[in-house]
Amino acid sequence: MLILVTGGARSGKSHYAQNLALELSDQPVYVATARNWGGDFGDRIQRHKDERGAAWTNFETEKAVSQLPLSDRVVVIDCITLWLTNFFLDGGEDVDGALQELQTEIDTIEQIPGTFIIVTNELGMGVHADTDMGRKFTDLQGWANQYVAAKATQVVLMISGIPVRIKG
Numbered sequence: 001m002l003i004l005v006t007g008g009a010r011s012g013k014s015h016y017a018q019n020l021a022l023e024l025s026d027q028p029v030y031v032a033t034a035r036n037w038g039g040d041f042g043d044r045i046q047r048h049k050d051e052r053g054a055a056w057t058n059f060e061t062e063k064a065v066s067q068l069p070l071s072d073r074v075v076v077i078d079c080i081t082l083w084l085t086n087f088f089l090d091g092g093e094d095v096d097g098a099l100q101e102l103q104t105e106i107d108t109i110e111q112i113p114g115t116f117i118i119v120t121n122e123l124g125m126g127v128h129a130d131t132d133m134g135r136k137f138t139d140l141q142g143w144a145n146q147y148v149a150a151k152a153t154q155v156v157l158m159i160s161g162i163p164v165r166i167k168g
Helices: 013-024 039-052 080-090 095-110 132-151
Strands: 002-007 029-032 057-060 073-078 114-121 154-159 162-167
Touching: 002 013, 002 095, 002 132, 013 029, 013 073, 013 114, 013 154, 029 039, 039 057, 073 080, 080 095, 080 114, 080 132, 095 132, 114 132
Parallel strands: 002 114, 002 154, 029 057, 029 073, 073 114
Antiparallel strands: 154 162
């Protein structure tokens, strides 16, 4: 089962996804797709891991989420935006290639038994990017979100910490 949780920055989407996972399992899995750039970002990653606590199994991977031991688990994948960034930057800003890599990962995950709660940033609620790379990435993120939302059995939009179910 795929559940997509989307919303703006600081809308409460990660918190909601983690609480949902804890409702569904006493041993959930958290997959962080962020690339650890070190410094303050590395500190932030560690703080979030510490806040989740001992109940969680934590994995960090930049791309190959589907290769992790996730079968028959409740899994939070946080987040599509950072996952796409890894495909996009490593692929030389190739939008089509990055989208295909993400779609392949999602299609593979969809075949794994379990519940997958996938977090993403919603687009179109802010200013438009003023660089070519930013516009390419916005297009990529929008297409990726639409792809996952179409496959998801449930989609939840977070607005100011309030979950609004829009599918399922």
